[in-house]
Amino acid sequence: MDYTFVAPKSEEELLKEMKDEGTYLMSGGTDLLVKIRIGKVKPKKIVSLSKIPSLKFIKENSEELIVGATVTHAELLEYKALREEFPILFDAVYTIGSPQIRNRGTLAGNVINASPAGDGLLALYLLEAEIELSNGKIVGIEDFVTGPSKTALKKGEYVRAIHIPKSKWDIHYFEKVGQRNAMTISVVSVGWLIKCENDKINEMRMAFGSVAPTVIRLRDVEEFAKGKKITKEFVDEVSKMVKSDVKPIDDVRASAQYRQKLSSNIVYRMIEEGIKC
Amino acid sequence: MLVRFKLNGEEVEAEAQDDERALDFLRRLGMKSVKEGCGEGECGACTIIVNGRNVVSCLMLAPELDGTETWTTEGLSKNGELDPVQKAFVDLGAIQCGFCTPGMVMSAKALLDKNPNPTEEEIKKGMEGNLCRCTGYFKIVDAVKKAAKEKN
Ligand SMILES: Cc1cc2nc3c(=O)[nH]c(=O)nc-3n(C[C@H](O)[C@H](O)[C@H](O)COP(=O)(O)OP(=O)(O)OC[C@H]3O[C@@H](n4cnc5c(N)ncnc54)[C@H](O)[C@@H]3O)c2cc1C
Ligand code: FES
Ligand code: FES
Numbered sequence: 001m002d003y004t005f006v007a008p009k010s011e012e013e014l015l016k017e018m019k020d021e022g023t024y025l026m027s028g029g030t031d032l033l034v035k036i037r038i039g040k041v042k043p044k045k046i047v048s049l050s051k052i053p054s055l056k057f058i059k060e061n062s063e064e065l066i067v068g069a070t071v072t073h074a075e076l077l078e079y080k081a082l083r084e085e086f087p088i089l090f091d092a093v094y095t096i097g098s099p100q101i102r103n104r105g106t107l108a109g110n111v112i113n114a115s116p117a118g119d120g121l122l123a124l125y126l127l128e129a130e131i132e133l134s135n136g137k138i139v140g141i142e143d144f145v146t147g148p149s150k151t152a153l154k155k156g157e158y159v160r161a162i163h164i165p166k167s168k169w170d171i172h173y174f175e176k177v178g179q180r181n182a183m184t185i186s187v188v189s190v191g192w193l194i195k196c197e198n199d200k201i202n203e204m205r206m207a208f209g210s211v212a213p214t215v216i217r218l219r220d221v222e223e224f225a226k227g228k229k230i231t232k233e234f235v236d237e238v239s240k241m242v243k244s245d246v247k248p249i250d251d252v253r254a255s256a257q258y259r260q261k262l263s264s265n266i267v268y269r270m271i272e273e274g275i276k277c
Numbered sequence: 278m279l280v281r282f283k284l285n286g287e288e289v290e291a292e293a294q295d296d297e298r299a300l301d302f303l304r305r306l307g308m309k310s311v312k313e314g315c316g317e318g319e320c321g322a323c324t325i326i327v328n329g330r331n332v333v334s335c336l337m338l339a340p341e342l343d344g345t346e347t348w349t350t351e352g353l354s355k356n357g358e359l360d361p362v363q364k365a366f367v368d369l370g371a372i373q374c375g376f377c378t379p380g381m382v383m384s385a386k387a388l389l390d391k392n393p394n395p396t397e398e399e400i401k402k403g404m405e406g407n408l409c410r411c412t413g414y415f416k417i418v419d420a421v422k423k424a425a426k427e428k429n
Binding site for chain 2: 001003004005028029030033034037048097100103104
């Protein structure tokens with residue numbers, strides 16, 4: 001046997017079980033089991049979180065939505081208020097993998113996997129989500145993700161929940177570009193949120209996936225957009241900024257140059273789709 | 278680890294290795310409809326239904342089946358009668374080599390149990406995790422539509 005398996009029934013038991021060297025936590029296993037198969041990780045012990053009731057919840061208060069660590073993508077999509085109040089998260093999570101993957105994979109797993117292509121992760125960057133750790137600490141999403149497949153989690157810590165602040169946006173947009181079919185990872189992903197005042201942008205957030213070691217927010221674009229109207233000239237300028245901001249790499253799916261071009265072109269969706277304040 | 282679960286409607290108790298995939302475990306229990314295509318969650322050939330949801334058994338460990346209600350294609354026909362989904366696949370020729378079929382049937386069943394009247398778009402979305410190298414999908418979508426009609 002390569003590794004042993006346990007499924008503790010409470011967080012106290014979990015803390016004891018995760019002390020051993022070579023222990024990996026598992027939620028849906030859709031990232032972990034693939035990594036084991038290709039030999040990228042070699043656990044001695046897997047601790048499943050699936051039998052711990054206190055990690056499986058969706059709660060809401062006037063300020064935020066709180067998603068427990070073992071809530072699956074499918075369960076989140078079925079949560080009534082998600083589509084209305086967090087449409088950008090709904091749209092992003094809806095594109096993850098397939099029904100089978102969404103039935104097992106979790107939002108927390110997507111965050112902890114810290115892939116630059118993480119779709120749930122991209123929406124959480126835009127919504128400025130916070131990660132609740134087992135020791136009670138709350139860490140902003142951009143501080144939590146420290147690099148590709150790297151997070152601020154320390155030994156003996158786990159993620160308990162994701163906190164998503166409520167905020168109202170007039171425009172939301174999410175797209176995966178260059179995907180051949182549902183199951184291939186996109187070449188580039190993009191999302192933006194816009195608040196309008198009269199016919200101008202009051203606030204904008206923009207994020208890209210697969211163009212840097214982590215998902216990135218384009219703060220220079222966001223700053224530039226304040227007070228602007230969405231015109232062809234505006235998007236020309238944004239497109240130039242995007243081109244210089246993204247730092248993609250070559251991989252099996254696409255060249256860096258192609259990714260850069262796609263990223264700077266994709267913002268023209270604002271014009272093509274007639275997006276206006 | 279001893280796994281106790283309900284498999285195709287019957288209580289089953291069987292010893293599984295901790296690191297055994299649900300896929301291998303179920304095949305060992307005689308559920309040969311569960312196929313291994315890619316082994317990485319991408320093709321859907323190993324799709325089963327666990328607690329009402331279709332999942333890929335290649336990315337699930339056997340011990341995780343403990344306490345679940347699990348269905349494979351073996352459990353669908355009753356008293357020698359095919360399930361409407363199976364029947365529609367046969368009637369419309371949505372099967373060529375047949376390798377993808379059990380997984381397709383399980384995804385179609387999970388979809389129709391949740392959404393008895395899916396639109397064409399919903400069928401495509403519901404079946405997007407199941408690949409077929411032979412049929413070109415048109416007949417598969419038609420079969421799901423037909424099964425929905427028969428069931429209603
Ligand atoms: C076929 C296929 C298609 C996919 N398509 C997409 C896609 O389109 N978009 C996308 O973004 N992703 C995709 N993925 C990746 C994956 O499904 C998602 O990232 C998913 O959200 C991971 O969640 P999980 O619960 O399965 O994670 P797991 O595999 O269970 O865990 C992921 C990592 O987090 C650790 N971990 C889990 N829970 C905790 C916790 N509470 N505290 C601390 N550590 C923890 C694990 O040890 C592991 O290292 C795909 C995967 C497959 C196999
Ligand atoms: S064998 Fe499981 S999805 Fe391909
Ligand atoms: S019938 Fe051959 S793979 Fe689908």
